[in-house]
Amino acid sequence: MPTMLEVSGLTHQYGQGERAHVAVRDLAFTIESGQLACIVGPSGCGKSTLLRCISGLIPATGGSVRLHGDEVSGVPGDLAVVFQDYSRSLFPWLTVAKNVEFPLRWQKVSKAERSQRAAEVLESVGLSGVGKKYPWQLSGGMQQRVSIARALVSRPALLLMDEPFASVDAQTRGELEDLTRRVQRDLGSTILLVTHDIDESVYLADRVLVLSKSPASIVADLTIDLPAERNQITTRESERFVSLRGEVARLLQSPQVQRPGEPDPATAESGPGTTTVETGDTAGTADTAEAAARS
Numbered sequence: 364m365p366t367m368l369e370v371s372g373l374t375h376q377y378g379q380g381e382r383a384h385v386a387v388r389d390l391a392f393t394i395e396s397g398q399l400a401c402i403v404g405p406s407g408c409g410k411s412t413l414l415r416c417i418s419g420l421i422p423a424t425g426g427s428v429r430l431h432g433d434e435v436s437g438v439p440g441d442l443a444v445v446f447q448d449y450s451r452s453l454f455p456w457l458t459v460a461k462n463v464e465f466p467l468r469w470q471k472v473s474k475a476e477r478s479q480r481a482a483e484v485l486e487s488v489g490l491s492g493v494g495k496k497y498p499w500q501l502s503g504g505m506q507q508r509v510s511i512a513r514a515l516v517s518r519p520a521l522l523l524m525d526e527p528f529a530s531v532d533a534q535t536r537g538e539l540e541d542l543t544r545r546v547q548r549d550l551g552s553t554i555l556l557v558t559h560d561i562d563e564s565v566y567l568a569d570r571v572l573v574l575s576k577s578p579a580s581i582v583a584d585l586t587i588d589l590p591a592e593r594n595q596i597t598t599r600e601s602e603r604f605v606s607l608r609g610e611v612a613r614l615l616q617s618p619q620v621q622r623p624g625e626p627d628p629a630t631a632e633s634g635p636g637t638t639t640v641e642t643g644d645t646a647g648t649a650d651t652a653e654a655a656a657r658s
C-alpha cells in the first residue's frame with residue numbers, strides 16, 4: 364500500500380525561552396493508504412498538538428509532515444478533521460445539509476452537486492432525511508454524525524479525528540465506532556484517530572500507536588490483528604482483544620510512558636526512551652520492537 368502520511372522527526376514547541384514547552388519531540392511514523400490507525404497516550408502528552416501539526420493548523424518547530432509525498436505547510440485541501448466538541452464545530456445558523464456542504468464552497472462543485480453529495484454522505488452516516496433540520500434539533504450522537512459527514516463530503520485523502528466520541532454516551536459511542544469502521548471500509552478512507560480509551564483504540568484500529576507522557580514520543584506501534592468484521596460484544600469478549608487491550612494498558616503504565624527520557628533500569632543499556640515489551644504474547648509485538656528501535 365502506498366504511504367499516505369509520513370511524519371519525520373516532528374517536534375513542536377509552544378513559546379520561547381523560559382516559557383517554552385516542548386509538546387511533541389522527534390516523532391516519526393508513517394500511515395499507509397487505507398489504514399485506520401489510533402493514537403493513545405496520557406492526557407496532555409501532545410496528541411492534539413500532533414494532529415494540529417499534521418493538519419497544518421500550527422507549524423512544526425522541527426521535522427516534517429508529508430501527505431502523499433507533499434510537504435504540509437498549510438492546511439491541505441484534501442485533509443479533514445473531526446473534533447471532540449461537535450456543539451462548537453457545527454454552525455448553528457445553517458441547516459444540517461448546509462453544514463455538510465460547507466467545505467465544498469471552496470471547491471469547483473456546482474450547487475446541485477453540492478446538495479447531492481451532502482445527501483449521499485448524510486445517508487452513509489445513517490442520517491438521510493434530517494438535512495433540513497438545524498444541528499441543535501438533533502441529539503449529540505446525531506450531531507457528531509453530521510460532523511463526520513461534513514468531514515467526508517470533500518472525500519479527504521486523510522481524515523484526522525481528535526477524541527471524536529468523548530462527548531457522547533457509551534451506546535452512541537459504540538454505534539459511532541462501528542460507523543467509522545464501516546465508512547472507512549466503504550470509502551477506502553485513511554484515518555488517524557486520537558483516543559484516551561484503550562478498548563476503543565483496539566476495537567477500532569488496524570494499528571495502535573502508544574505515545575509517552577509529554578513531550579510525546581512513540582513507545583510502541585502495535586498491529587491489531589483482529590478480524591476485519593468486528594462486533595461490539597463478541598470482539599470485545601474475544602481472547603485476542605483482551606490480550607491486545609492488556610498489552611496497550613501495560614504500555615501506558617510502563618515507566619517509559621510515565622517518565623520519558625529517563626532510562627529504565629531493565630533496558631538502560633539501550634538508551635533513554637527505548638521500550639522492550641515483554642507480554643508473553645509474541646503476536647503483535649514485532650511492530651512494537653521496530654518502533655522501539657526507531658525511538
Ligand SMILES: Nc1ncnc2c1ncn2[C@@H]1O[C@H](COP(=O)(O)OP(=O)(O)OP(=O)(O)O)[C@@H](O)[C@H]1O
Nearest residue numbers: 377378384386405406407408409410411412413577
Ligand atoms: N496553545 C498552547 N500554548 C502553550 N502550551 C500549550 C498549548 N496547547 C497545548 N499546550 C501544552 O502542550 C501540551 C500538550 O497539549 P495537547 O493538547 O497536545 O495534549 P493532549 O495529549 O491532546 O491532551 P488531552 O489528552 O488532555 O487532550 C500540554 O502540556 C499543554 O498544556
Ligand SMILES: [Mg+2]
Nearest residue numbers: 410411412525
Ligand atoms: Mg487533546
